[in-house]
Amino acid sequence: MQAANKVISKWRSMSDAAKASIVFVVSSFLLKGISFITTPVFTRLIDTEQYGIIAEFNSWQTVLEVFALLGLTSAGVFNVGLNDYKDRRSQYMSLALTVCNISTLIVFTVIMFLKIPFGSGFILPTGLLAAMFLNFMIQPAQIFWMTRQRYEYKYKLAVLLTVLSTFLIQGGSIICVMMTADTNNLAAVKIWSGVLAGAVISIPIYIYIYVHGKCFYERDMLKQLLKFALPLLPHYLAQHIMAGADRIMLANMTSRSEAGIYSVVLNISVIATIIWNSINASIVPYTFEHMNEKDYKSINKMVIPIIAGFACICVIVTAAAPEIIWVLAPKEYQSGVYAVPPVVAMAFLSALYNIYANIEFYHKKSIYIAFATVVSAAVNVGANALLIPLFGFVGAAYTTLISYIVLIMIHYWGYRKAQKERVYNDKLIMLMALSGIAVCEFMNLLYLNNIVRYIVLGCIFIIALIFRKKFISVVVRQIERIRAH
Numbered sequence: 001m002q003a004a005n006k007v008i009s010k011w012r013s014m015s016d017a018a019k020a021s022i023v024f025v026v027s028s029f030l031l032k033g034i035s036f037i038t039t040p041v042f043t044r045l046i047d048t049e050q051y052g053i054i055a056e057f058n059s060w061q062t063v064l065e066v067f068a069l070l071g072l073t074s075a076g077v078f079n080v081g082l083n084d085y086k087d088r089r090s091q092y093m094s095l096a097l098t099v100c101n102i103s104t105l106i107v108f109t110v111i112m113f114l115k116i117p118f119g120s121g122f123i124l125p126t127g128l129l130a131a132m133f134l135n136f137m138i139q140p141a142q143i144f145w146m147t148r149q150r151y152e153y154k155y156k157l158a159v160l161l162t163v164l165s166t167f168l169i170q171g172g173s174i175i176c177v178m179m180t181a182d183t184n185n186l187a188a189v190k191i192w193s194g195v196l197a198g199a200v201i202s203i204p205i206y207i208y209i210y211v212h213g214k215c216f217y218e219r220d221m222l223k224q225l226l227k228f229a230l231p232l233l234p235h236y237l238a239q240h241i242m243a244g245a246d247r248i249m250l251a252n253m254t255s256r257s258e259a260g261i262y263s264v265v266l267n268i269s270v271i272a273t274i275i276w277n278s279i280n281a282s283i284v285p286y287t288f289e290h291m292n293e294k295d296y297k298s299i300n301k302m303v304i305p306i307i308a309g310f311a312c313i314c315v316i317v318t319a320a321a322p323e324i325i326w327v328l329a330p331k332e333y334q335s336g337v338y339a340v341p342p343v344v345a346m347a348f349l350s351a352l353y354n355i356y357a358n359i360e361f362y363h364k365k366s367i368y369i370a371f372a373t374v375v376s377a378a379v380n381v382g383a384n385a386l387l388i389p390l391f392g393f394v395g396a397a398y399t400t401l402i403s404y405i406v407l408i409m410i411h412y413w414g415y416r417k418a419q420k421e422r423v424y425n426d427k428l429i430m431l432m433a434l435s436g437i438a439v440c441e442f443m444n445l446l447y448l449n450n451i452v453r454y455i456v457l458g459c460i461f462i463i464a465l466i467f468r469k470k471f472i473s474v475v476v477r478q479i480e481r482i483r484a485h
Contacts, residue, residue: 038170039267043329045177046186051260052251053187058263059247060124061132062240064111068104068136070229071236072096073143077229079284080361082151084224093144094213095221097206104136127188131195138199141206151285165201172197228364235370238377242403245377246396249384254392257332262393264329265336268321269347276310276351284358291362296423303355304425311436314348318443319457322450337447339397345440346397349404352433356408356415359423368414376407401437408433 043051071077078096085092111129115122123129142165149158176193177186215221251259283302290299317324321340325333360369380403387395412426446453 038174039264039328041174042177042190043264043333045174046190047183048257048260048332050183050187051263052255052257054190055247055259055263056251057124057128057132057187057191059245061135063237064107064123064132065136066233066237066240068107069100069140070103070226071232072100072225072229073140074232074236077232077361078144078147079151079288080228080364081225082148083288085221088221089148090209090213091215091218092213092221092225093148093209094215095218096144096225097141097209097213098216099222099225100140101137104133108133108136125188128191131188131192134199135195138202138206141209142198142202145205145209161201161205165198168197168200169194228366231366232370235366235373238370238373241377242373242380242400242407245381246384246388246393246400249381249388250393250396253388258393261333261336262339262396264325264333265339265343265393265397267328268317268324268340269343273347273350276347276354279306279310280351280354280358283355287358288362291359291423294421296421300424304428307351307355307429307432310351311348311432314344314436315439315443316457316460318344318440319446319453319460321443322447322453336393338444339394341440341444342397342401345437346401346404348436348440349401349408349433352408352429353404353411355424355429356411359415359419360411363418365414365418368418369411372407372410372414375410376403379403379406405437 046054065073081092081096082089108129111123112126115126124132142161146158146162173190173193176189180186180189247259247262250262283306286302287299290296318341321344322334322337325337325340357369380399383399383402384396387399389395391398415423443453446456
């Protein structure tokens with residue numbers, strides 16, 4: 001009881017910034033974890049062929065999103081606007097939402113016209129494209145609103161709506177799939193049920209943004225928005241190609257079943273990515289504010305321990321991959337285990353990409369960002385064309401890792417060009433990157449001998465237990481930095 005009172009007292013003494021950062025990190029992890037936990041349910045309700053259709057839909061959605069939303073829903077672009085228009089954020093949000101809606105209407109009008117000569121199956125069946133269109137129209141409202149809540153450290157209502165949205169989408173999808181007798185349409189049922197459930201939250205927020213913002217057009221704000229966002233379109237297109245090209249190419253060059261298995265493997269990297277995205281959402285405003293003050297030392301002290309901790313999480317996830325796949329999916333998916341190390345190593349590199357890109361975003365160096373991603377995407381597509389026919393989804397996994405190595409190298413160059421004074425301990429970060437990749441790849445050998453792998457996992461657990469107090473003290477120090485901020 002005394003310990004509980006001490007925790008409550010400590011919580012009450014924290015600033016709103018500290019409370020918001022902790023709540024957003026924990027809630028994002030838990031709620032996205034719910035999405036991850038539902039994967040075993042869907043893989044047992046939906047066969048690999050139907051799961052491959054869902055994977056193909058998700059891949060096309062990531063590619064078309066670039067043109068439909070112009071990259072405005074990305075944390076990098078939207079946070080820059082929140083930083084620039086401190087006193088006019090409501091107007092900025094409504095203008096950004098208007099731009100997204102107009103762009104979405106144009107993109108899907110073009111696609112529907114192209115279906116006339118190319119056939120109804122062009123890109124995706126019309127029914128699935130309609131679901132995607134509805135999602136692109138309303139979902140940006142929720143993303144914009146949530147991003148602003150994070151930026152302003154307002155967490156209570158934001159967390160409540162996030163919880164409600166997550167349970168509606170995941171719970172609604174499971175119920176609808178279970179109630180569907182036609183097994184040939186389970187993919188469409190899952191997609192549509194998720195979109196409609198999400199609309200329950202997004203539509204009221206959509207209306208709220210326009211009621212409070214009342215800004216459909218303002219010349220200077222629109223000019224600044226497009227001037228920063230449009231040069232980044234190649235970056236977001238290339239980024240989404242990197243995320244989705246492998247599944248599209250697998251579905252067309254091998255089979256939808258291979259794409260389905262690979263999608264389950266990618267879900268394992270989601271464990272690590274969920275943690276990182278939750279943390280990075282709080283790092284971005286912290287970084288921007290301290291960049292304004294030229295307080296680079298505080299940024300470095302915040303980032304280095306977090307990167308080190310994230311590297312450890314990635315290693316643990318890789319080591320436990322066979323058990324995770326066993327939980328996630330039936331035996332038809334077990335062959336995907338050997339694609340896990342490069343995929344998780346890629347998740348770790350994406351964290352490094354974020355910390356360097358945050359500085360490039362701050363300086364609005366869209367050209368550097370776009371160049372890095374376009375080159376990496378070209379490497380990704382070219383290598384996929386070579387390796388997928390030879391090695392299937394394992395080739396796709398290693399292609400993704402290679403392209404992310406290229407991405408990090410170019411982003412480091414862009415970061416150094418944009419920021420003359422060093423923000424991070426770059427040598428230490430690169431050492432952690434090389435070590436993280438090497439250890440993840442070493443786990444591939446341990447999959448051949450479970451006894452040795454369990455011994456390694458046991459040693460990791462014992463080390464974590466021994467240094468638990470050190471770890472907790474590091475976490476507390478990071479919280480105190482946010483609190484002081």
